[in-house]
Structure formats: C-alpha cells, structure tokens
Amino acid sequence: MAGRIRDADIQLVRERVDIADVIGERVTLRNAGGGNLKGLCPFHDERSPSFNVTPARGVYHCFGCGVGGDAITFLTELDGLTFIEAVERLAARAGLKLTYEDVDGRVQRGPSNAPGLKQRLLDAHTAAAEFYTKQLLSPEALTARQFLTARGFDRGAAATFGCGYAPDSWDALAKHLRAKGFTAEELNTAGLAKPSRTGNLIDRFRRRLVWPIRDSSGAVIGFGARKLFDDDQGPKYLNTPETPLYKKSQVLYGIDLARKEIAKTGRVVIVEGYTDVMACHLAGVPMAVATCGTAFGPDHIRILRRFLFDSESADGRIIFTFDGDEAGQRAALKAFDEEQRFVSQTYIAVTPGGQDPCELRQSAGDAAVRELIERHTPLVQFALERAIAKHDLDTAEGRLHATRAIAPLLARVKDRGLVEEYIGVYAGRLGKEKAELRRAVQGAAAGQQPEAPEGPKRVQRTDSTQLRAQREVLKVALQQPQIAGPYFDAVDSTPYTDPNYRAVREAVAAAGGAARAAAGPNWIAAVQSACSEIAAGALVSELAVEELRLAGEPDGLYVRTILARIQRPVVEAEVADLKRRLQRINPSTDKDEYMKLFGQLMGLEQHVRSLRDQAANAVE
Numbered sequence: 001m002a003g004r005i006r007d008a009d010i011q012l013v014r015e016r017v018d019i020a021d022v023i024g025e026r027v028t029l030r031n032a033g034g035g036n037l038k039g040l041c042p043f044h045d046e047r048s049p050s051f052n053v054t055p056a057r058g059v060y061h062c063f064g065c066g067v068g069g070d071a072i073t074f075l076t077e078l079d080g081l082t083f084i085e086a087v088e089r090l091a092a093r094a095g096l097k098l099t100y101e102d103v104d105g106r107v108q109r110g111p112s113n114a115p116g117l118k119q120r121l122l123d124a125h126t127a128a129a130e131f132y133t134k135q136l137l138s139p140e141a142l143t144a145r146q147f148l149t150a151r152g153f154d155r156g157a158a159a160t161f162g163c164g165y166a167p168d169s170w171d172a173l174a175k176h177l178r179a180k181g182f183t184a185e186e187l188n189t190a191g192l193a194k195p196s197r198t199g200n201l202i203d204r205f206r207r208r209l210v211w212p213i214r215d216s217s218g219a220v221i222g223f224g225a226r227k228l229f230d231d232d233q234g235p236k237y238l239n240t241p242e243t244p245l246y247k248k249s250q251v252l253y254g255i256d257l258a259r260k261e262i263a264k265t266g267r268v269v270i271v272e273g274y275t276d277v278m279a280c281h282l283a284g285v286p287m288a289v290a291t292c293g294t295a296f297g298p299d300h301i302r303i304l305r306r307f308l309f310d311s312e313s314a315d316g317r318i319i320f321t322f323d324g325d326e327a328g329q330r331a332a333l334k335a336f337d338e339e340q341r342f343v344s345q346t347y348i349a350v351t352p353g354g355q356d357p358c359e360l361r362q363s364a365g366d367a368a369v370r371e372l373i374e375r376h377t378p379l380v381q382f383a384l385e386r387a388i389a390k391h392d393l394d395t396a397e398g399r400l401h402a403t404r405a406i407a408p409l410l411a412r413v414k415d416r417g418l419v420e421e422y423i424g425v426y427a428g429r430l431g432k433e434k435a436e437l438r439r440a441v442q443g444a445a446a447g448q449q450p451e452a453p454e455g456p457k458r459v460q461r462t463d464s465t466q467l468r469a470q471r472e473v474l475k476v477a478l479q480q481p482q483i484a485g486p487y488f489d490a491v492d493s494t495p496y497t498d499p500n501y502r503a504v505r506e507a508v509a510a511a512g513g514a515a516r517a518a519a520g521p522n523w524i525a526a527v528q529s530a531c532s533e534i535a536a537g538a539l540v541s542e543l544a545v546e547e548l549r550l551a552g553e554p555d556g557l558y559v560r561t562i563l564a565r566i567q568r569p570v571v572e573a574e575v576a577d578l579k580r581r582l583q584r585i586n587p588s589t590d591k592d593e594y595m596k597l598f599g600q601l602m603g604l605e606q607h608v609r610s611l612r613d614q615a616a617n618a619v620e
C-alpha cells in the first residue's frame with residue numbers, strides 16, 4: 001500500500017507553489033483588480049471570464065459553474081491526477097522533497113514509498129527525452145542531424161525543441177530506463193516500450209528522429225518520431241499511443257512555447273508538423289502549434305480558447321496554414337461544423353506553390369513565413385471562393401451552379417451580419433440580386449435546393465448503373481477494407497460523380513486510407529469524423545450496413561471489377577479529350593507536342609481496354 005504524504009509537506013507545497021503560475025500554464029489570466037486574476041473557466045464553456053484566481057490566498061473559484069479550490073484541487077480536477085499525484089507534481093516543480101508515512105505516522109521506506117503512477121510516467125518521459133537528446137550527438141545519428149540541417153535547423157534550434165534520436169537497437173531506451181528504476185509495466189503504460197512476441201520489452205521508437213511533445217506546462221508527455229531510413233517499414237511518423245498522459249485529441253505540439261505569445265497576440269497559428277512548428281517559431285511566428293497524428297478537433301479548440309479568448313480581445317484568431325492540398329482544405333472546411341464562434345474566428349493561410357511553412361522558410365526565408373501568416377483569409381471567404389472556383393462564372397449555368405454551391409455554406413453561418421456581408425459581395429460576383437441570393441441561402445437553410453431562376457436546365461446526369469457501381473465500391477471499402485483496401489486507395493475521387501459519394505471517398509483518404517484502416521476497429525467512426533459534410537457522415541453509416549450486391553463474400557476480383565466499372569467513363573473521357581487536342585495540333589510544325597500526346601493516347605487506350613476487360617467480369 002502506498003503511503004500518505006506527511007501533512008506538513010502538503011502544507012508546504014500549498015505555500016510554496018504560486019497558484020497563478022500553475023493555472024496560468026493552462027488558462028490565460030488577466031488582472032482583475034483587487035489582487036485578483038481572471039480568465040475563461042477551463043471547467044465549463046463560457047464566453048466571458050467568470051473564473052477567478054486569488055494568488056494571495058492560493059485559491060480559485062468560478063462564479064459560472066461553482067468549482068473552486070487550491071492548486072492541488074486544480075490539478076486533480078483538470079488533469080485528472082489523484083491527490084497524491086497532484087501534490088507530487090507541484091512538489092517537483094517547487095523543488096520540494098516529500099516524506100511518506102504509513103497510517104500510524106511512521107516514515108515509510110522501500111518500494112511502497114513510491115510516487116503515483118502519473119508522476120512516474122512523467123519522470124520516465126523526462127528521462128527518455130534526455131536519453132534521446134544525448135543520442136542525437138552519437139555518430140549513428142548522423143542522418144538525423146543531416147535531416148535537421150537540411151531543413152535549416154541548427155544545433156540551437158534542435159536544443160530549443162529538444163530534438164533527439166532513437167538509436168538502432170531493440171531496447172536501448174528500455175534498458176536505460178530500467179537501470180534508472182522504472183518497471184517494465186511503467187514503460188509499457190507510458191508507451192515508451194512494449195512487450196515483444198517473446199515477452200521481452202522493446203523500444204517503441206527505433207532509428208528515428210524524435211521530438212518530445214510537452215503539455216502547456218512544459219512537461220514531456222509523449223514523443224513524435226520521424227522515419228529516416230528507406231528500409232524502415234513503419235509509417236513516416238509514429239507517435240506515442242494513448243496513455244494516461246497522452247490524449248492525442250488534446251495534444252498540441254509547441255503549446256508550451258507558444259502559449260504566452262498566443263495570449264499576448266490573441267492569435268494562434270495551426271501548422272501540420274513538428275518541423276513546421278519549429279520553422280514558424282524560428283521565423284518569428286512564435287504562436288505556432290500542431291496537432292499530433294490527428295486532425296484538429298473540438299478538444300483542441302477548447303484548450304486553445306483558454307489561452308486565446310477573453311473579454312478584452314473578442315477577436316482572437318485561429319489561423320490555419322495549409323499547403324493548398326486537398327486534404328488540408330478539407331480539414332479547413334471541416335472547421336465549419338464546429339461551433340459558430342469558432343467559424344467566425346477561423347482564418348486560412350495557404351502557402352504558395354504547395355510548400356509547407358518549413359519548406360517556405362528554406363526557399364524564401366523567415367520574412368516569407370511571417371508574410372504568409374499575415375496574409376490570412378477568413379475561413380468563410382476561403383470556403384466560398386473554393387466552392388466558386390469550380391464553376392465558370394462566364395456562363396449562366398456556371399453562375400447557377402456556383403450559387404447552389406455557396407448557398408449551403410452561407411446557410412451554415414449563424415452570424416446574420418456576416419451572412420449579409422457575404423451576400424452583398426457574392427451577389428455582385430454572381431450577377432444576382434441580393435434578394436435572390438438571400439432566398440437561395442434561406443432555401444438551403446431549410447434543407448432545400450435553391451430554385452433554379454434561369455429556367456429548368458437539366459444538369460447532365462450520370463446513369464444509374466454508374467452510380468450503383470460507385471455506391472458498391474464505397475460499401476466494400478467501408479465493410480471489407482481488408483479486401484478492398486489497396487485497390488480502393490489506388491483510385492482517387494475523380495470517378496465519383498455524385499458529390500456525396502465523392503465526399504465519402506475523400507473522407508476515407510482523410511481517415512488514412514482503406515488499406516491502413518483494415519487493422520483498426522473504429523474504421524467507420526474514423527471515416528465519419530473525417531467527413532466535412534454532415535450529409536456524407538450519415539451516408540457512411542448507411543453504406544456501412546447496406547448489403548453488398550453479390551451473393552457470396554467479396555474478393556479482390558470483385559473489388560477490381562467494380563473499380564474498373566467506375567473508372568472506365570473517366571478514362572474514356574480522357575481519351576476523347578486527347579483525341580480532340582491531337583486534331584488541333586499540326587504534326588509537321590509541332591512534332592514534339594504531337595508525339596507526346598500521341599504516346600499518352602496510346603497508353604490511355606490500352607488502359608481503357610484493360611478496364612473494359614476487367615469490368616466485364618461476371619461478378620454481379
């Protein structure tokens with residue numbers, strides 16, 4: 001049985017620890033006069049601060065939800081620590097040594113004199129981070145050092161961010177930590193090592209560049225590890241699994257370094273990777289953070305809000321940077337489904353030429369990164385522009401489709417003033433009366449398609465056999481990813497003519513692809529949460545249970561056949577397009593171009609033939 005901590009020690013912890021520091025690491029606190037501080041309550045959702053801290057008395061209290069207590073209570077409530085763990089954590093930061101007693105007040109020694117689990121896991125992480133940092137200097141870590149240098153990170157940068165190297169060994173870290181007194185169970189629970197098939201403990205990360213992931217108070221709670229060698233069979237990035245310390249839905253890499261700047265500037269910059277966080281901070285954008293191995297979600301918003309929003313700066317801005325690729329844009333649009341205050345405070349910065357901030361810094365320097373962040377566009381405008389870009393505004397039909405595309409987006413914005421503002425802007429661009437666009441938005445809000453004011457022009461319909469095949473492909477991918485996986489992933493979203501089907505196809509990709517998902521138990525949920533449209537999410541549940549259109553079990557042949565069926569029209573259209581282009585070229589004056597297109601045509605025609613053969617398989 002673990003002992004009690006001596007009362008006198010607990011008292012000392014309460015006296016020595018500055019509650020404003022402890023809470024300030026998790027909530028931005030402002031001076032409220034009378035020796036009080038206030039901020040947004042981390043225990044309930046609120047818009048104006050009713051969470052008060054009185055440093056002189058070492059207590060906090062929320063007038064909104066009624067919670068209150070001292071620094072110890074705060075950690076038990078917010079971080080889910082036990083009382084003992086909270087005291088240990090505070091004692092560690094105040095440099096106090098604790099004494100443990102048994103029930104009769106006798107001082108305990110030996111293994112029962114052990115700190116709580118969470119503190120042990122934190123200690124193990126601190127020791128692991130030190131180990132990895134030292135390894136980065138070893139001869140073996142040359143590739144890791146070269147990786148950093150090649151991205152513009154010098155020794156100082158590596159030290160600031162605690163970059164390290166996991167050596168080429170099955171158990172170097174495990175042995176090191178075992179020698180320091182950590183048990184196999186602790187290392188397993190911490191996600192630092194895991195039992196191998198033979199029962200030996202092996203390191204989770206090997207031959208990788210590692211970044212320590214810290215919580216907002218600066219404590220290391222996990223690691224991100226990047227592949228360095230081509231013969232490394234693992235994914236490009238590996239992260240600590242879910243542990244008592246590490247919850248990926250809440251982790252923000254860089255938050256420990258960024259939180260003060262976030263509070264000061266009222267801005268937070270969300271980037272995609274560890275190197276992007278480093279590049280931004282070094283380039284003079286110290287409010288940059290990144291999610292680790294997961295998409296930005298509601299938990300991240302809740303955590304950021306505590307640092308970002310308060311009554312004085314109601315216009316806190318969350319700026320997402322994207323390299324303009326499809327996945328990034330989808331992630332941005334997904335933010336639409338979050339709460340409204342978030343939507344109106346979300347901004348998008350798209351890097352030029354598909355570069356990420358790290359690449360941008362290397363190619364164009366620090367100033368270019370700062371400019372990128374300065375040039376941010378409101379999320380709503382970004383989404384509207386993207387929806388419009390798919391249509392030709394020079395034609396009446398294009399303008400009609402563009403109207404239909406933006407109406408549902410505007411219908412989702414609850415801020416009436418904002419909607420009116422955009423209606424004003426876009427009515428002009430689309431050559432419509434404001435009233436007309438407003439009606440379209442209202443129509444979309446009521447779940448209706450906006451009426452076609454330009455006559456009953458029919459959109460070209462894909463025939464029903466095609467749609468049925470597209471549906472079938474998605475069903476197999478959702479229901480049998482272990483069979484459909486690689487075939488399904490190899491075909492992009494182009495053949496999916498129905499926008500909802502296409503959305504599901506893109507959600508599968510955003511969820512990591514069907515092949516990788518085959519192992520995971522929460523596959524359907526992962527796809528659903530990757531859907532940017534609510535309608536697509538509902539469709540996923542439907543497709544996940546709808547019976548397949550074949551009698552027996554599906555196999556690879558079945559998957560290839562239905563995939564060939566949906567690809568054929570796409571490739572045939574490409575062939576027709578190429579033939580038209582070839583006809584316009586004069587082969588005698590433009591021989592190179594002609595031969596190039598001709599070569600492409602031959603290749604495509606062969607592709608059509610093979611698709612035709614595959615699609616003709618009698619599998620249905």
Ligand SMILES: [Zn+2]
Nearest residue numbers: 041044062065
């Ligand atoms: Zn509260």
